[in-house]
Amino acid sequence: MRLEIASTYSENGYQDYELHLNEHTGTHLDAPIHFIKDGIAVHEIPVHCLCGPLVVLDIRDRVLHNHDATVIPDDILRWEKKYGKIPSNAIIIMNSGWGKYFGDNNAFVNMDKQGIPHFPGWSKTAVEFLLEARSVLGIGVDTLSLDQGASEDFPVHNTWLSNGLWGLENVANLDNIPPSGAFLFVGASKVYGGTGSPVRLIAVI
C-alpha cells in the first residue's frame, strides 16, 4: 500500500493522498466474485448481510504446537456446548492467536525453506458443516487467508464463496472480544465490481 501526496497545505489549503492498494490489503472482505466468476461483487452484498452476532472460535492452544491447525467441526460443537447453538445470521471468526504477528511479515506469512507458508485457517469440513447445519453470514480469520497457508487449491474459499457468502481476513484485536455475545458491523467499502475491500470492523458488546 502506497500513499502519494495529491494536495498540500501550502498549495491547496489542505492535504490529501492518492491511495494505491490491493483490494485485499489489511483487514478486508473477500466477496464471492473473488473466486467465483459469476459470484456477487462487494457492492452487491446487502447491508443486512454485513451485520450479525459475532462468534469467536478460540483455537490458540492447538496452534501453539501446529502452525497448520484448522478450525474443524469439533471447534464449533465445543463452542456450542459452552454458549448454546450458533445464533442465526452469525459471523464466525477464528482466533488462532496469529494476530500477535501483525506487522512482522516474516512471522505472519511463516514460509518454510520450500517457500510454502504455514499459518492456520478453516478446514473444508468445518465450512461444509456450517453450510449444511447452521445459519451463518460470513466467516473470518486472524491470518492472511480463510484457507490454511499451506493450501494450494483453496478449498475453503471455493466452497464458502460459491455459496454467495463472504469472508474476512487479517481480523485484529480478537483477544478483546468475548467468545459469545458481541454484535459485529462489517464496514465494507462499496467498490463497484470489487472482489473485496478493506473493511472497518466495529464490534459492540
Add this chain to the structure above:
Amino acid sequence: MRLEIASTYSENGYQDYELHLNEHTGTHLDAPIHFIKDGIAVHEIPVHCLCGPLVVLDIRDRVLHNHDATVIPDDILRWEKKYGKIPSNAIIIMNSGWGKYFGDNNAFVNMDKQGIPHFPGWSKTAVEFLLEARSVLGIGVDTLSLDQGASEDFPVHNTWLSNGLWGLENVANLDNIPPSGAFLFVGASKVYGGTGSPVRLIAVI
C-alpha cells in the same frame, strides 16, 4: 478511481484488483489532519468516536430555491423543537436533497460560467453553535464538501476539524433515514496517516 487487474482466475485461481483512488472518493471521512497540520489522522480517531445517535437536518425546501443554501443554527433549533435536544455524542448530517445528483457529475458539482461550484453545505455559524453548545462527534453532508460549493477559504472545514472532530461527505440514501432515532456506525478504513478514507456507513433504526 481506477481498478487495475492484479490476479486472474486463469492464472491465479482467483481474481483481484489494485485500487487507485483519492482518499476523499465516494462517501468518505475527513480527518482533522486534512486541514490541520498537527491534527489527528484517520487511524487515530478512537472507535467510540465513530458511533453515535444520528440526526438528519432536512433543508431540502430551501435548496429548491437556493443552491448555495447552508445549514444555519435555526435548522438545529427547529429540529430540537420537534425531536428534543440534540443527543450527546450525536452525528449530524445535512439532507439537502443533493443526493439525487449522485452519478451525474455536472449536476453534482453544478459549476457556473465562472467555474465556481454551487451546492449546499454547513455555515460557519452553525458549527460554531455546535462547538459551543452541543455535544457532537461529527457532521456530514450529502454534497461534495462540508463547506458550500462556492466557498474559497473553507471556514467550516477549518473551524470544525481544528477542534479534533471529523466530517462525512457524499453521504447517500438520507431520504431512507428518520430525522431522529437512528444510530450510525462509521466504518472508516484505518489508513495510517490518512487525511481521510472511504467509509461504509451503517445506520440502525
